[in-house]
Amino acid sequence: MHISPFKLERFFARYEFKAPYLLCTSDCEPVSVSDIVDMDKSYLDKILHYNLGYINTDGQGELKDSIANLYRSIKPENIIVTNGAEEAIYLFMNIAINRGEHIIVQFPFYQSLGEIAKHIGANISFWECDNRQNWELDIDYLKDNIRDNTKIIVLNMPHNPTGYISSLEKYNEIIEVARQKNIIILNDEVYNGLEIDDNSRLPYISDLYENGVSIGGLSKAYGLAGLRIGWIASQNKSIINEVNHYKDFTTICNSGISELLAIFALQNRAKLLSRSLGIIRGNIKLLTEFFNRYSELFNFIPPKGGTIAFPELKRDIDIEQFCIELVNKKGVLLLPGNYYDYDNRHFRIGFGRKNMPETLEIFENYIKEIFRVI
Structure with missing residues (x-):
């Protein structure tokens, strides 16, 4: 018996490396090798001579x-x-x-x-x-x-x-x-x-x-x-x-x-976690303010941890179609909740990246446009 396709990963395979604005990723802002080497200059020599x-x-x-x-x-x-x-x-x-x-x-x-x-x-x-x-x-x-x-x-x-x-x-x-x-x-x-x-x-x-x-x-x-x-x-x-x-x-x-x-x-560890926490704690404040502004459109339960949340769109709209139109028109990627076998209203939104404020602004302008809200 063949295992079922990993629906979420297949969705990301279609869009993750093409969309310019990722608003649903579950990882924090990526660290570079140079970021790690900058923490201790002896690391570079160990990397270069690693067997x-x-x-x-x-x-x-x-x-x-x-x-x-x-x-x-x-x-x-x-x-x-x-x-x-x-x-x-x-x-x-x-x-x-x-x-x-x-x-x-x-x-x-x-x-x-x-x-x-x-x-x-x-x-x-x-x-x-x-x-x-x-x-x-x-x-x-x-x-x-x-x-x-x-x-x-x-x-x-x-x-x-x-x-x-x-x-x-x-x-x-x-x-x-x-x-x-x-x-x-x-x-x-x-x-x-x-x-x-x-x-x-x-x-x-x-x-x-x-x-x-x-x-x-x-x-x-x-x-x-x-x-x-x-x-x-x-x-x-x-x-x-x-x-x-x-x-x-x-x-x-x-x-x-x-x-x-x-x-x-x-x-x-302390430096890397502090870096990530600084990003998510700043972004979750902006995200909460955003959903408070549009409470007539969304139900939002603030997350207690992690890098993602699972809001609900309060409109009779197919959530997957909503997300696909968003990425095709504006380049902003959200993850439809049906990829969790959940329902056709929720979607995953991420707040672990540095460019979330810019991306959220594009998303906000889009919902103003399609839902005629101010």
Whole structure:
């Protein structure tokens, strides 16, 4: 059986590298190699003399040490470095789920968080974020939908595409529900560190729960998508060992030069996160003001973290057609919500790029033109 096309990625393949104004990207403003070298002049010599041979399947020791320093309960041997967070998700799903087993997935979701399990033959329950309640998750739904064969609860916080982050109290309650049934919790945490309010930052699931699995990476918060460096971390060593064995059949090892640059990036983690936070916190203020001005056109729930939000267009218009006409006429790219299998009214908007103010102005002029608003 062939896996279903990754609809979101196919949409981006059509438009992302042609549209001059990207208003839906999920990564922060990209960092250049020169930006990294400027942080420490010794880096350039290390790059120029780096040996481009194979490296460890699970990642270089120095990089795993740097990643482990992000956690409280995770040691380097509890980490596998992957080719982006996407490979980490793929590897985990293939070793953790079997045909006929059941998973519960926070919805809407980045397609691979549910699609790979579906392809394997798992049964999936959608734990929907409630757009009438600021995208909140209903803990009673979780309790009511756990089955005898429920294997995994899949979370993504900060959430793509809504920017939702649960309270710490609810997060701990989810963990206790899982612990009572010995259910694994996978949390895609690639937006961790990009909270609008630092107080809303949640601990890593792998620090709090012995069967918690953290997915991390450098693409979103660090602006280093081109390095293709992600990782999976868990206290559950059997999961880590199985992931490592499965990786022998996918990419074997990562790009060594990418891992070297990742080491440099994590040595300067505070600088890179401060840079990204400065961009998103300035942009979210402008974005909120924009949606407040046009509240008759849009429903907007401000995100609590990440680089994206999921507003609703309050018009009887096909959202995909709206987005396609926008990019064709003005060169501004938004992502229709139907690419999350959600509905035909919501769309994803991004605020992680430096040119968002300019791009938002073009979008504003467009909606004034087509909706005759002032």
